[in-house]
Amino acid sequence: MQNLVQATYSGLVLGSIYALMAMGFTLVYGALRFLNLALGALFTLGGYVAWLVAGQWGLAAMLGIVAAFVVVAFVGAGSYQAVFRPMIGRPGWDITTIIASLGLGIVIENVILIGFGPRNKSIPLLLEGGFRVGDLLRVQYQQLLTLAVSLVILLLMGLFLTRSRHGLAIRAVAQNRDAAYLVGTPVHRVFAIVMAISAGLTAVAGVLLSAVFFLNPGVGLAMGLRGLIVTIFGGLGSIVGTLYAAFVIGLLESYVSMYLGARWALPALFAFLIAVLIVRPGGIAGLAEEARV
């Protein structure tokens, strides 16, 4: 019982980080229709920016999160302008963008490796301490903060998408790119904004998770993969589906780690995803095109 409660709790915390991470994939796929596999490396980059700001320069940890979001968002928008923009719409662009994003990921990862070295780094905890709920549950303030930050950011993103002009433009482009273009939506600017937001969300996920675990140039790969698993499970491009999927996957991983051991987490997720895809190829949301983004 104690284990179950504890695993459920850490699964929810994990799920909130996965939600941020997967939202990066979902936004880009929903609006631009391509998989940005560079997001794994941007996750790592976010962690390193926060490490630099909070760990090295000794500034407030919260500032680290903000800095990571801003810096990585610029990298994301820049990568759109430099790499992806020339490719969009060309014959075969759906696969060339994937290849380019893989290349971009490996470039970013190696820049980090050369710049910061291969050794593990740790970001100082944003909040120390915690409390116990009877003997059922150990709660760390850090985990509560992670949950809070993720949920607030996701909420802000939801408001941005539904209430702001830019959000309206993003949804318009996601629904029908040509029609949006014809009524005067600056499509490329919208794409750059989407790339910036998705990169920023991923970076925050990177900071939050690196504060719990540790940071090295290779962490992005495993996280990128988990983000992808969530994204696909959630129905590839569906925001609501991604949210559900993030918590389901987070819980599943937490239970498997608790009862079978951490090394079975990825195999279990993989097996689970294959099973889901066989039964419901559209993911849990299985929503039609119009419900995306």
Added chain:
Amino acid sequence: MTARPEELTQTTPSPAAPVAGAPVATGVSVRSAGLDRTVLALAVGAALVAPWILHTPYWLNLLVLICIYATVNQSWNLIMGFAGIWSFGQLALFGVGAYTSALLTYHYGVSPFLGTAAGAVAAVLASMVLGLPSLRLRGAYVVLLTLAFHELLRNLITNDTTKWSGGGFGLFGFGQYGLAGLPQTDRMMVFYYAALVLLVLTNLIIWRILKSPLGLAFRALRDAEPYAVARGIPEYRFKLLVFAISAFFTGLAGAFYANFLDAVGPSIFDFGLMMNLLAMIVIGGWGTFWGPIVGTILLLYLNEALRDIDEWRVLIFGLLMILFVILLPQGLIRPLESVADRLGDRIGRRGERAPSGGTTG
């Protein structure tokens, strides 16, 4: 900031005008496959003579690696470039071949030749495990499932605490096909010619496939899937078949690689290596017959030339790959071909030419 409408129009394949699903026009690949016999003869001649000119263990080692990686790349190109399956599981299948042969020989004393054959068979089986659930799905799903398969294998082996698979350290001293007694240079020569046979055989068979109705079906599926399916091409079965063929040669190459190095370890699943292989295909010319081979030779040579700045190599390859995808998506093979054509015209010996463009013919 404005965008031209044609940039934004999504291409939808229609029966009347098949749209290229890969950056290369369909006609080109066929033509380059049937390119001048001269080029073919020159290439084979060069490959036969090369080890006598570069007659040191260092260069021979590089030549063997070129043959092995070119085999893998050509098999990857078959499914990715020609059949339009976005699989990133190729290196994993290579690893399955390597590990199967290594484990059989190391633990059970199976003959390394039998082990090598078993490696190829195991890769085919693994490709079916991977292909049966994923090949029914659309592109992005295939990318994920194949990447996850790769990471899964790497994880299982790295975290294996029973030492059966060698775990993070790997297995050593099982292979060399009983050639360990030979002087190094002679041994390398034998390995080179064996690897060359592997490469040539793989390419011959893949070439036959591309020229066969099966190859035409693959290109049709890649370029205009709805049309091809409507014409009665059993997409799923064909994709499984091409996946298995590609896995067979990849597994064979993997098993040969393990025996050649006399070692196998989880570094075979290194993500940087996967990127390098992908860069070779993309830079050489993805979806063309000669592209992956040219790319492999070029990048492996570059890899050696840049040995002194080790940590920058993956970075440089990644950047090159991005630049090529943006600026020259057809790869190096197109400019090379036009030079070869011009030379051929001058000599007055024109190769047999298929009409350029279009899938009919």
